[in-house]
Amino acid sequence: MSEQFPSLKLVPKAEAPQSAKEFKTDQEVRWCPGCGDYAILAAVQAFMPELGIRRENTVFVSGIGCSSRFPYYMNTYGVHSIHGRAPAIATGLASSRRDLSVWVVTGDGDALSIGGNHLIHALRRNVNLKILLFNNRIYGLTKGQYSPTSEIGKITKSTPMGSLDAPFNPLSLAIGAEATFVARTIDSDRQHLQSVLRAAAEHEGTALVEIYQNCNIFNDGAFEVLKEPGTRDEALIRLEHGRPIRFGTDLARGVFRGADGELTVGEVTADNESAVLVHDAHAAGPATAFALSRIADADTLHHTPIGVLRQVRRPVYDELMADQLDTAVADRGEGDLAALLAGGDTWSVD
């Protein structure tokens, strides 16, 4: 149970095993029929009992957007806040209440556009937050404008002649922002999604999980190549720590490091089999993870890595903050209000 989750070591444990049903609320779920969010919600609800912590010590915080309705459907504590600010609000909560498991649910517009600043600073601070970024590469709730992850030239209501701005790569951004845990998964692959959630929950510090999520109304099929049985094996790279990075039918293809240090994708042969890059999620330096985050073909999404790209240990902000409080008390004693008020130069009037 939660011994497995060092990031939850201060969170009270549940007295009895829980079920997915206990994490469902009585609220009617109001996403569009066919939305990828349903699958993610079901996967998360089914996963939560695995943590073995008390439901009342779990909090979901979200911003604004379709994905941000998520907390209303989780029978935990929850805050549906304002656009882009969920990481900031969650930071205040997680850094003052280390007995809570705090999750942030956000989208590509919420996290990367209006809330970009809060996201990068949460990542560099390494607050004990688990951030689930539902990336559908479109604005859904405002009815279909291009988002910061939309491909260049995207035709939308606000870009009838095509969008002009280059998209963010969320994982590259996170690695550049000193993130200690960076992973990607897909809404429709429940088993993989839960395995990534598990790894994120185990991680001490901020975990960023990008979830490719289909918006069947405004950007349908954006990740179809990664899901379609006929194409997915060729398109997806399933990363596993300590294993050679191979993919495709019969694992015929692999990732290699070229003479210039760049990563390339190529056919695996008997001659080069030993040269296939072995995935090291715990590598101290971010360079290989960064390169992996960009190895997919931007146009076709071919050879898109999923799984944990990077997981490294670094001191956790809320722990450091608590340590400073403890140190202050150890050095100077518990604060004495009367002494504080009467400090400095004083004088008496009779």
Next chain:
Amino acid sequence: MTSQVDQSEAVDGSDGDEGGSGPGGGRSGPAVPVGPQHRGAKPIRRLDRVIIRFAGDSGDGMQLTGDRFTSETASFGNDLSTLPNFPAEIRAPAGTLPGVSSFQLHFADHDILTPGDAPNVLVAMNPAALKANLPDLPRGASIIVNTDEFTKRALAKVGYGADPLGDGSLEGYHLHKVPLTTLTLEALKESGLARKDAERAKNMFALGLLSWMYHRPTHGTEAFLRTKFAKKPQIAEANISAFRAGWNFGETTETFAVSYEVPPAKLPPGRYRNISGNLALSYGLIAASRRSGLPLYLGSYPITPASDILHELSRHKNFGVRTFQAEDEIAGIGAALGAAFGGALGVTTTSGPGVALKSETIGLAVSLELPLLVVDIQRGGPSTGLPTKTEQADLLQAMFGRNGEAPVPIVAPATPAECFDAALEAARIAVTYRTPVFLLSDGYLANGSEPWRIPEVDELPAIEPDFATGPNREDGAFWPYLRDPQTLARPWAVPGTPGLEHRIGGIEKQDGTGNISYDPANHDFMVRTRQAKVDGIEVPDLEVDDPSGEARVLVLGWGSTYGPITAAVRRVRADGGEVAQTHLRNLNPFPANLGTVLRSYDKVIVPEMNLGQLALLLRAKYLVDAQSYNQVRGLPFKAAQLADVLWAAIGNLDEEDNR
């Protein structure tokens, strides 16, 4: 020892804000030598009050010099009031008018309210300081100048064609020409310091000289310098040597014939310390945390003139205080709100531009109905405005600056020391009513200081968080918006409480259950209920100071104008005028008796450091002809100026009667 200064008038009739002649003030005219009292060979004069202004270049250490003189004065037991005034630039171009930094201190043997209208003594460290400050100086005042800085080049830099020290333009002032730099270098020639380093101690020489002139105790400053430069003992000793040399210079040379004494003030009994508004506010927040049992969580982003609160609270982690320097203003308040959701006393500190950025989150806090303190240390606006100068032009921003109907209670302290009580009051309202609360201070209160009677901890009000601990419905359910019928406050159920799991958000919610609701009637009801909750907050009735009961003119202020308004009222009354005074500390909701008070007078004058924001609210709410008197100069009102306004109001009424 006898004083020739009329004490009774000074106490009852005057705040002593007029610059008297000579190096001391006093409405009764020039100070008079006290017969037999001599220190050494020099006579001592007794004064009831003095206003000193230290002025120099931004790099001359004038703020430190003023702070030290203030500490000495406080420990001596005078009543005092201070006004630091400095440019926004850390080091504006040396020797220029925009680079002048000054510190004014008013101290007295009686209760005073303002840093004084006009200095009795100006210490000018360079020509720019003289030129920038001379217009404020009444004839007969003393000027101490550092002659070493009056070079041709320095004079030309500020547009002096001729040397004002020699061209007769300063006749009518008591001019003391002191080569402060030369004397400091002379005093430190054995110190081994490079000339440039030694020169920097000249502010301590000036402090020593002034300390001698006004009989200030010196051990505090020496101890301060030893602590401040603990890691650089050579610098500490040099500063102390310069400080002592300044003192000895006054004692032994012919330049200064007399010294002055201002006896301690007769304040109400108790133990006192000198305190600035920002320090008092910081202590008030810690006290509120202790009195409520809620851990203090400050989410803040550096901004002048509020940053000192972040600095101060960061020093008190042993009180369980968490300070979070956020990536921006929005994250500062966001983190504070998140902490409040978790059961902390969430606070964010900022100034006007920061409030603008936080507005959406304040609206969220209104909707979530969570306790949150928003501390706005107002400064000159709009936009970046005058970062280091004071103004009270954020009242309407605090009142209305959000989308939708989003009422927020507002508390405003009147003096630096009152910032302590205001923090406790704001926390009481926030916690009791589950609402964000604005605390409106300003740059003048923040940096100004005055003696503060240190309260006993037991005297401080207790604040009851009254967390929800169990279901509030008979069927065992928990409704997060089921309100207390008296206060209309909703239950505060913090994560970790079993059975009370709930979701709240910025979308309109159904009364009671808190579930999302777009129902028109429900929205109408919720908007009105949130307003009714704030309108129903219990705040103390307004007290009116109207000693004779005959006044027909009422002067009403809010915030830091309290000092100059009260000083002006004293002046008018001392000269036989009738004027009533009252001061608002709760601006939303207003005290219940405000309407009655306003209607009890023929004329209501509202002085504000804005273009009439409170007056607008009073006119709208009470349909009274409140008349504004406004100034937005980045500086507090002067008592003499407001006294003229009050006399004019009294005069106008008399004229109308005679028509």
